[in-house]
Amino acid sequence: MAEGYPSIPDDLPGQFRAAMRRLAASVTVVVAKGDNGPVGMAATSVTSLTVDPPAVLVCVNRATALHALLVPTAPLSVNLLSRDQQEVSAAFGGGRPHEERFSVGNWREGDDGLPTLGGAQANLSCVIDAMLAYGTHSIVIARVLKAQVRDEVAPLIYQDGAYL
Template identity: 40%
Template sequence: MDGADPTLVDSFRQAMRRVASTVNVITVCVDGQPMGITATAMSSLSMDPPSLLVCINRAAALHSPLEDVSHFGVNVLHADQRHFAAMFADRQQQHLRFAEGWELDPAHPPRLEDAQASLLCRRIDHHPFGTHSIFIGVVEHVTVRDDIDPLLYLNGHYGHAQI
């Protein structure tokens, strides 16, 4: 971390472990091949136009392809989809990632069929910052699941909270 105070870095890490985040699988399709990773750094950006941002580590395999594609998908996981979060976070399970439960189309990013929500985004910009890049997408299509119970990540663990 480019000269950052190690005590501050550790304190910041501890603070962020106390922030509950939804768990998402970010997807792209490159030359007809689906790719994806688990990410918690996703946020709405604007309602006009409907847009969001995702933050991706520059060391992640998805980072470079995401810089070059026209569209990406954000699949917000439901509490019963914890296995997808683990699978997309584990490079050794890469061959299993899209085996079942996905709508695959070589012209579009993969969409998880029963996700809490799936958003198709046109990538319009990205900004490198520190270890990550911020990718901005304008939402072009949304699919939502009726029952609301998103998978959450807090203090290094998956969970959920029904409201």
């Protein structure tokens, strides 16, 4: 326990996990450049930060393969999935090995050399501005350099272990 903070009950982590499962979130696939090609993971902890400059927050577990690639000024692709892209979400959520994930979905090379997902709700091309370690994760601040938006609004939403 840190000085000045109240003690945490033993059952709080489980209660917190159950509470957060009730928080509905859009599903994204975040992609960075690796030595042997792109590396991507599904994420629901992505949110807008500011419009001036355009930026998003992406929270990434430090134990993931993606995390090792995240350094300031590195390019990052953030793809907001459409309702019909559940198979992409499952593949990037751990349903397929890293080397097979980009075989699922309509991926094409973006301006920064990173894959972007065709048919997604939106594609953001970013660079990492800053990172802050917190607990098991890093909070990544990514400056948006380009945004493409699909006309139809039909996001893939995840809540309590299922798609809505």
